Amino acid sequence: MQQAVDTLTIQTRGQGLHEFTNAVRQFVTNCDVATGLLTIYVRHTSCSLLIQENADGDVKTDLLGFFARPVPEGMDWLVHTTEGPDDMPAHIKAALTQTSISIPVVDGAPVFGTWQGIYLFEHRKRPHGREVVLHIIGDR
Amino acid sequence: MQQAVDTLTIQTRGQGLHEFTNAVRQFVTNCDVATGLLTIYVRHTSCSLLIQENADGDVKTDLLGFFARPVPEGMDWLVHTTEGPDDMPAHIKAALTQTSISIPVVDGAPVFGTWQGIYLFEHRKRPHGREVVLHIIGDR
Amino acid sequence: MQQAVDTLTIQTRGQGLHEFTNAVRQFVTNCDVATGLLTIYVRHTSCSLLIQENADGDVKTDLLGFFARPVPEGMDWLVHTTEGPDDMPAHIKAALTQTSISIPVVDGAPVFGTWQGIYLFEHRKRPHGREVVLHIIGDR
Numbered sequence: 001m002q003q004a005v006d007t008l009t010i011q012t013r014g015q016g017l018h019e020f021t022n023a024v025r026q027f028v029t030n031c032d033v034a035t036g037l038l039t040i041y042v043r044h045t046s047c048s049l050l051i052q053e054n055a056d057g058d059v060k061t062d063l064l065g066f067f068a069r070p071v072p073e074g075m076d077w078l079v080h081t082t083e084g085p086d087d088m089p090a091h092i093k094a095a096l097t098q099t100s101i102s103i104p105v106v107d108g109a110p111v112f113g114t115w116q117g118i119y120l121f122e123h124r125k126r127p128h129g130r131e132v133v134l135h136i137i138g139d140r
Numbered sequence: 141m142q143q144a145v146d147t148l149t150i151q152t153r154g155q156g157l158h159e160f161t162n163a164v165r166q167f168v169t170n171c172d173v174a175t176g177l178l179t180i181y182v183r184h185t186s187c188s189l190l191i192q193e194n195a196d197g198d199v200k201t202d203l204l205g206f207f208a209r210p211v212p213e214g215m216d217w218l219v220h221t222t223e224g225p226d227d228m229p230a231h232i233k234a235a236l237t238q239t240s241i242s243i244p245v246v247d248g249a250p251v252f253g254t255w256q257g258i259y260l261f262e263h264r265k266r267p268h269g270r271e272v273v274l275h276i277i278g279d280r
Numbered sequence: 281m282q283q284a285v286d287t288l289t290i291q292t293r294g295q296g297l298h299e300f301t302n303a304v305r306q307f308v309t310n311c312d313v314a315t316g317l318l319t320i321y322v323r324h325t326s327c328s329l330l331i332q333e334n335a336d337g338d339v340k341t342d343l344l345g346f347f348a349r350p351v352p353e354g355m356d357w358l359v360h361t362t363e364g365p366d367d368m369p370a371h372i373k374a375a376l377t378q379t380s381i382s383i384p385v386v387d388g389a390p391v392f393g394t395w396q397g398i399y400l401f402e403h404r405k406r407p408h409g410r411e412v413v414l415h416i417i418g419d420r
Contacts (some may be wrong), residue, residue: 001141001281003315003419005386021242035143037179039274039317039382043393045333052231053185058220059231065217066232070210070350077345080338091332091339092346099331099396100382102179102240104275106145110201111273113183116239130378133391135384137277137417141282176282177415179318191379192371193325198360199371205357206372210350242319244415246285251413253323271380277417279283 001139004031008132012122015086016062017050020132021117028110028135036105036138040118041132046090047122048097063121067093090123097121097124130135141279143181144171148272152262155226157190160272161257167274168245176245176278180258183271186230187262188237194257203261207233230263237261245278281419284311288412292402295366297330297340298358300412301397302332308390316385320398323411326370334397342390343401347373356383370403377401385418 006027012018028038042049053059071092073085080088099117103110112118120130146167146231152158168178182189193199211229220228241258243250260270285305292298308318322329333339351372353365360368381398383390392398400410 003407005315005384007366023198035145037277039384041382041384041391043396044390045312045331045393045396046367050235051185052235054218056222059228062218062220062228063232063235066211066215066235075346078342080336080342082336088339088342092343094238095332095343095346098238098378102181102242102382104145104181104273106273109229111181111183113185113271116183116185126286131393133386137317175285177317178415189321190375191325192375196360196362199368202358202360203372203375204366206351206375236352238378242321243381244285244319244321244413251321251323253411255323256323258326270343 001135002097006134010120010130010132012130013127014125015122016064017119019054019117019119024118028105028136031136032140033105033138034108034140036100036136037102038105038110039102039135041100041133045094046087046097046119046124047130048094050119050121051099051100051101051116052090052119053115055115086125093123143277146274148258150272153267155206155230155262157192157259157261158269159257159259166260171276172280173245173276174248174280176276177242178245178250179240179242179275181240182274185234186227186264187260187270188234189241190237190259190261191241191256192259193255195255205210216250219233226265233263248258283417286414290400290410290412292410293407294405295402296344297399297401299334299397299399303415304398308385308416311416311418312420313347313385313418314388314418316419317382318385318390319380319382319415321380325374326367326373326404327410328379329381330377330399330401331381331396332399333395348372366405373403
C-alpha cells in the first residue's frame with residue numbers, strides 16, 4: 001500500500017467553472033497506483049468543487065446562471081459584507097456544493113463516468129490562485 | 141491492509157430516491173474488512189447520492205417535492221436544452237447533492253446512524269441504469 | 281499503514297453552526313499519522329457537516345439566515361410533519377450540505393486552508409447530542 005500527495009494551484013479569472021480533469025488524471029498516472037482511492041480537497045471557502053458534465057459547455061453557463069438566482073448579490077439582510085458584495089454569496093455557494101470529493105481508482109485511472117469532469121467552481125469575481133490538494137492511497 | 145472494488149448497476153424508473161443500503165452492507169460483509177473506509181461514487185451527472193432518513197417514506201416524497209421548487213422544469217433562461225427539458229434541471233440537482241460519500245467501517249459494518257439509508261437520487265424522468273462504484277480499504 | 285477511529289459527541293443548543301476544528305486536529309495529533317486521509321462522518325439526517333470560514337462569526341449568522349429562506353418552516357405541501365415543523369426542513373438542509381468530508385493529512389495535520397474550520401450544522405431547534413465519527417488512515 002502506498003500514498004502520494006500533491007497540490008495544484010488553479011488560476012481563476014472570475015466566477016465560473018474551471019475544469020482540471022486532465023491534471024487529476026496525470027497525478028494518478030504519475031503515482032503508479034492501479035487500485036486505490038483518490039481524494040480532491042479545496043483549501044478555500046469562497047470557491048468549491050463539482051463533478052459535472054464536460055461534453056457541452058452550455059452546462060457550465062447554466063450552472064453559473066442557476067446559482068446566481070437563489071444566491072444573488074445584494075441580499076440586504078447579509079451582515080458579513082466587509083470583504084465585498086460577492087464574498088458572502090461565495091461562501092453560501094460553496095456551502096451548497098463540495099469542498100472534498102473522493103473517487104475510486106481502478107486499472108490505474110479514476111472511475112469518472114464517460115461525461116464526467118472535475119471542476120473548480122470559482123464564486124469570487126476577481127482572479128484568484130486556488131489550492132487544490134490531491135491525495136491517493138492504493139496498491140500498484 | 142486490503143482493498144476491494146465493486147460496481148452496482150441500479151435500475152431507476154424515473155425521478156425519485158432509490159435506497160440501496162442493503163447492497164452496500166452486503167458488499168462490506170463480503171469484503172471481510174473489520175475497520176476501514178467505504179467510499180460510494182456515482183458515475184453520472186444527472187443523478188446523485190444522498191444519505192437520508194429511511195424510517196418514513198414521506199421524507200422521500202418531500203425531498204422530491206422540495207428540489208422541484210428551486211429547480212423546476214421550464215426555466216426559460218437555460219441554454220443547455222438539447223437533451224430534453226429535464227436534463228439541465230437534473231445536472232443542477234446533482235450539483236446541489238453528492239457524487240461521492242465516504243463512510244467509516246467499524247466492527248465490519250459502515251457506521252450508518254440508526255435512521256440513515258443511502259439513496260441513488262434519480263433526477264431524469266426516464267428509466268436509467270446507473271453505475272455506482274463501491275470501494276473499501278481497511279484491515280480484517 | 282495504520283488506522284484509527286473515534287466518535288465525538290457534539291452537544292448542540294438549537295439551530296446553528298458548531299465549530300469542532302480543534303477536536304479534529306487533536307484526533308489527528310493523537311493518532312501520530314504524518315501522511316494520510318482523514319474522514320469526518322455525521323450519523324444523523326437532520327444535521328450536517330460544513331467546512332466554512334472561521335475568521336468572522338458573521339459568516340455563521342448569514343449561512344443560518346440563508347438556509348432559512350429557500351427552506352423555511354411552514355411549507356404547507358410537506359407530508360412528513362409528524363416529528364415537528366422543523367424536522368423535514370432539517371432533512372432538506374442536510375441534503376443540501378454534507379454528511380461526510382474527507383481531508384488529506386500532511387506533516388501530521390489536516391490540510392485546512394488558513395480560514396477553514398469544520399462545523400456541525402444543527403438544523404433542529406431543540407438541543408441534541410450529535411455523533412460524529414472520525415477515521416484516519418495513513419503512515420507515521
